[in-house]
Amino acid sequence: MIKKAIISEASETFCKKVIELSGEIVSRCDQCGTCTGSCPMVIEMDISPSQMMRLVLLGDESVLEMKTIWICASCFSCTARCPRGLDASKVAEALRQMKLRKAIHYLHLEEIDREELKKFPQMVLVAAYRKLTG
Amino acid sequence: MKRIPYYPGCSLQTKAKHFETTAMAVAEALDYEMITLPRWNCCGAVHSLTSDDLMHHIAPVTTLLRSKEFSEANQLDDSRLVVLCAMCLNVLKRTNKRVIELIDDRTKMNDFLYLESSKYDGSTQVIHFLELLKEIGWDVLSRKVTHPLSNLSVSPYYGCLLLRPKEVGIDDPEAPVIQENLLHSLQAKVVENPLKNRCCGSYHTLADKQVVVDLSYDILTNAQKAGAEIITTSCPLCAFNLDQRQEDIIKKYSGFKKIPVVYFTELMMIAFGLPLKNAGLDQHYVDPRPLFIEKEMYHEE
Amino acid sequence: MRNELEVKLIPIYILSRKHLVPEGSTIITAMEYAGFKLKKGIGCREGFCGACASLYRLETDFKLHGGLGCQTVVQPNMQIVQIPYTPSPKAIYDLETINPEEEVFTATYPELYRCLSCNTCAKICPQEILVMDYVQAGIKGDLALMADLSFDCIMCGLCAARCPAEITQFNAALLARRLFGKYVNKKGRFLEDRIKQIQDGKFEEGYRELMNLPKEAITKRYFDRELNFKIT
Numbered sequence: 001m002i003k004k005a006i007i008s009e010a011s012e013t014f015c016k017k018v019i020e021l022s023g024e025i026v027s028r029c030d031q032c033g034t035c036t037g038s039c040p041m042v043i044e045m046d047i048s049p050s051q052m053m054r055l056v057l058l059g060d061e062s063v064l065e066m067k068t069i070w071i072c073a074s075c076f077s078c079t080a081r082c083p084r085g086l087d088a089s090k091v092a093e094a095l096r097q098m099k100l101r102k103a104i105h106y107l108h109l110e111e112i113d114r115e116e117l118k119k120f121p122q123m124v125l126v127a128a129y130r131k132l133t134g
Numbered sequence: 135m136k137r138i139p140y141y142p143g144c145s146l147q148t149k150a151k152h153f154e155t156t157a158m159a160v161a162e163a164l165d166y167e168m169i170t171l172p173r174w175n176c177c178g179a180v181h182s183l184t185s186d187d188l189m190h191h192i193a194p195v196t197t198l199l200r201s202k203e204f205s206e207a208n209q210l211d212d213s214r215l216v217v218l219c220a221m222c223l224n225v226l227k228r229t230n231k232r233v234i235e236l237i238d239d240r241t242k243m244n245d246f247l248y249l250e251s252s253k254y255d256g257s258t259q260v261i262h263f264l265e266l267l268k269e270i271g272w273d274v275l276s277r278k279v280t281h282p283l284s285n286l287s288v289s290p291y292y293g294c295l296l297l298r299p300k301e302v303g304i305d306d307p308e309a310p311v312i313q314e315n316l317l318h319s320l321q322a323k324v325v326e327n328p329l330k331n332r333c334c335g336s337y338h339t340l341a342d343k344q345v346v347v348d349l350s351y352d353i354l355t356n357a358q359k360a361g362a363e364i365i366t367t368s369c370p371l372c373a374f375n376l377d378q379r380q381e382d383i384i385k386k387y388s389g390f391k392k393i394p395v396v397y398f399t400e401l402m403m404i405a406f407g408l409p410l411k412n413a414g415l416d417q418h419y420v421d422p423r424p425l426f427i428e429k430e431m432y433h434e435e
Numbered sequence: 436m437r438n439e440l441e442v443k444l445i446p447i448y449i450l451s452r453k454h455l456v457p458e459g460s461t462i463i464t465a466m467e468y469a470g471f472k473l474k475k476g477i478g479c480r481e482g483f484c485g486a487c488a489s490l491y492r493l494e495t496d497f498k499l500h501g502g503l504g505c506q507t508v509v510q511p512n513m514q515i516v517q518i519p520y521t522p523s524p525k526a527i528y529d530l531e532t533i534n535p536e537e538e539v540f541t542a543t544y545p546e547l548y549r550c551l552s553c554n555t556c557a558k559i560c561p562q563e564i565l566v567m568d569y570v571q572a573g574i575k576g577d578l579a580l581m582a583d584l585s586f587d588c589i590m591c592g593l594c595a596a597r598c599p600a601e602i603t604q605f606n607a608a609l610l611a612r613r614l615f616g617k618y619v620n621k622k623g624r625f626l627e628d629r630i631k632q633i634q635d636g637k638f639e640e641g642y643r644e645l646m647n648l649p650k651e652a653i654t655k656r657y658f659d660r661e662l663n664f665k666i667t
Contacts, residue, residue, distance in 0.1 A: 020185065020186075021184050021185060021186065022183070022184065022185065023184075023185035040332050040333045040335075040349055041333070041335075041345060041349075043348070044342070044344075044345050044348075071338070071342065071345065073294075073333050073335060073336045073337070073338055073345075074180065074183070074336070075294040075298070075332075075333030075336065076294055076295075076298035076299050077294070077298065077332070077333065079298060079299050080297075080298045080299060080300060080307045080308075087183075087299075089183060090183045090184070090185075093182075093183035093184055094183075094184055097184050107340070107341050109545055109546070112340070112341065114541070114542040114543075114545070115542065117340075117541045117542065117545055118538040118541045118542055119378070120149075120339070120340065120374065120541075121144075121145035121148075121149040121150055121370040121371060121374055122144035122145050122148060122149065122176075122541075122548060122574060123143065123144055123145045123179045123219065123221055123370060123371055124337050124339060124340055124371060124374070125340070125541065125545060125548040126144060126176055126178065126179040126180075126548045126549075126574075127179040127180045127221065127336065127337035127371070128337040128338075128340040128341065129546075129548055129549045130178060130179065130180050130182070130190065130549075131180055131337060132337075132341070133549070144574050144575060147575060147576075148537045148538075148575065148576050173568070174571075175550075175552040175567065175568070175571040175574075176548075176550065176552060176571060176574055178551070178552070189551055189553060189599065190551060192551055192552055192553045192554075193550075193551055193552035193553075196552050196554075246553075247554070249554060249557065249558060
């Protein structure tokens, strides 16, 4: 599917906001695909990490609606291998935070059975809350 | 007995208690006393990755501060903070680095923490138990071995947070050898699993279970293909995903054969001939004891 | 001839409106002096019930302070608002059947694990309780420590109002104390032993004697009784 990219002032603002929030110079990404090749979660994602970086650069806010940013497990495989020294995990975190800071949560505690919750080591709850709730 | 401060983290004194008890027993055998910090709070498990965040760094910073105060007040032989959990290691080291480098952030956080009795200055050094073992020396460990694990094929698993990002990892992220060296000192047979440093799915085990099922299946079957009889790990979350989730793996992949997953300290207990009564060998979903009995490494009491 | 008590009046701001109130008043007495008829946000007036939780700011600093209305003395240009109630979720459980295990909070108050260790709760607590520490004790599954640290809690709700992780600390602490008292704490045998003594009739005779005494004799016995304190 070919999508037309429309670069407007709003998209420039969005791109700059993500660059600021993540601290990563996204324009350095040359779309080599190493991050995508390294990512263990890529099968579960709707767009690849490279595509996520591209959408950010184009200022396309639809990237915020993708499952990709939530399925990222912050394993830092991409970080360790990016030939340009970029950190895609930080970009994913910035995109997550743009939703979470508006109290739009990904994880809804009420939907999880309490007895199930008891089986997990506590660190699972702490990590999941910090990553997936605002 | 050399005394060193120890930070447990939320899971090490509850769900993963046997990891702590076995580590402390092994440390004692190597003349180290791991002293739990008297007052500690959860480290936060994950390092906040946005550039502007301060709030989510408060938890690890208070941990580092408490360690500094404890070491100073008690004149310990070793003032570094030792941790067992890979997640704690990662978040504490990364936050420490951030707080040392960004002086403005550090000042703001110290200001916010005005109820504390001192300020954090970046002086705490965090190390993982495996690094401590490496420092003690593999030859020293070899000399302690009374029950060599020579007929056991082990596949060590690292996961992500022990190795990445490079500036806080305890070994090379692509080709780590620290657990292999440890296992060699115990005379175990080490097999090479190409997926030993691949993520197990981490906290997705809570709400996106299938991700973990698939990833763990890949990791475990690759280890089995290499000839592994048992997997070692250093993180309660990895242990949960690789061990407990085998229940879900079997439901999806019917041909899957279960394989026990233990903490590396449990194997050390066996190798050092330490009493196994409280080693928590019964705390696993896939019971390692039948394998140990078969290898004549364990006797039912 | 009149005895006039010279009272100095100082300005304070209640709900952002300026009032002149006697120096040395508490927030509660100042509000009542200013004409507020308090039905909510008022209770025992002794610092024990937790109903009069208030937030205030002083002209000397930028900080947001929390305190009990009946215990906090007003200062010039203090800005005050009452927080009579903080909405707080309460887990539904049966104390008889609940399991006092380490994971009890995962099932009842899983939001405890959101704690950021920021200590905002302890900073606002009017009882100077180490709130963050007891929440962390809950995370660690240490019921005894949580019950001990939260002992002075009067359920005023200020901690929950300020918590960035949206935890309701005091309800979790209440559960911890209830579980501790029922399941964990050592039981004193005193009550059981005393009840047995009563049932065995140990006090029957003495009781019957007292019941049959005339009024003067009983009155004399009352005033002659042994005391271990001084009546002032």
